[in-house]
Amino acid sequence: MSAIPSTDYVLGSKKSRQRYIKLNTRLWTRGHIQSMSAKALAMLLVILEEQYGQDQAVWFSEKRFAERFNLSRDTRSEGARELFQRELIVIRRVPVTNSGAAFEREANRNTYQVIGDAIPSDWDNGRGDPLRTQLKANVKRRRSKR
Template identity: 40%
Template structure:
């Protein structure tokens, strides 16, 4: 969704919001005005320009079979489809996992899922974060298996590309923004303390999710810039 051309972050946020509003085991139609979606996502000029961006995102999602749209007069009736993009009916992750567990003979289950807290929307985080930050937040949630115990998270640029189709620019930008939003903390850690001596130890950044921050109003706090001021020289020895 992010790589599908201009407007990727609106597509990603809109699709996540469609999923957020599903309350049953099967998808229900949503009849919500474009301007209302634009307001939720804090798009500029929600009645006009913002509504057009929602319309464009909705058209892309329909074309790529993430949603089905039924047009009736003033409102589009939207039904979310399965996340695989093959146009299959959407089934709630819990229901799909339960059904698969009861019927599958294989050891690896396909319908594993994580839950995004409601406060991601109600506290404005989805509106404040960029598409890159939202994507990285989802990737970190996936790595952590949800919002459970504090686990150091790390994956290489190759993993980000291979597993999540995220570029190095998206990975870097997203992680920096999540740090400024207080949703992660980043610390330097050795790769393996038992394999390397301190004087030759290889260090890397690891990230810790801060789920408690989701309950607070969203905000991006810019890093303080340190400006070096030249030292003022005193009067020369031969001045009067």
Template identity: 40%
Template sequence: MLQHRYIQIPQTFWTRGHIAVLSDAAVAMFLALLCENGGLGEEVPLWFSPRDVEGRFALSEDTRSKGLRELGKAGLVTAKRRPVNETDFQAEALYMRNVHFLRMERLSETAAITPRRRVVRVPKSS
């Protein structure tokens, strides 16, 4: 059965300028994470494989990693390492993954444009 999944995007995403300063990849990953969260709250660990992101949201691995990295720098997402199987009683988990947590409270802060470091190379004169 096809299920419609609607999400509500907080108004502050637009009014505080986040839509203007985030790249396309960051906006796409923010929307994917918001969809996965489903309004369950900020402390819900979110994870999906690169294959899931590509299949469900048609986003490449490059878009996924770039978007998550930028969201982390903006403080909208935090990542923590967790064992793949959290019920494992091994002292040291063999397989770990990054899970992501949305930080929706950061949307109430005005988004800042962080200057990108630009390197201009001047050719040596002969």
């Protein structure tokens, strides 16, 4: 007879990974949680879990995303789009192939990184959100060129 999954966890075990994700209270106080769709919430939790404690963007292969999180392609794309519109994540297209061959098909993938109110308060440490500051500066520069 196998053990119940909840009994498999041993406090302080080096094999176990932290099982909780801290969310920033600004997600509630600024109304994001109350008004976001289930798809956006699912994607926020996925991105936070993957990125947790690291100041770098994350990406997912189609196959591994479906296997690991059991979420549809629509949930992934619509949820990420909503998070982007709410300025909670940045989505970047990054080239995958870099060999420089003349007829190589250029492949890209999306990377995701939480910003602003989505950054857990224990990541922030009073430093602010440099990525959001940079994005606002880029938007101002584009507008001034018009």
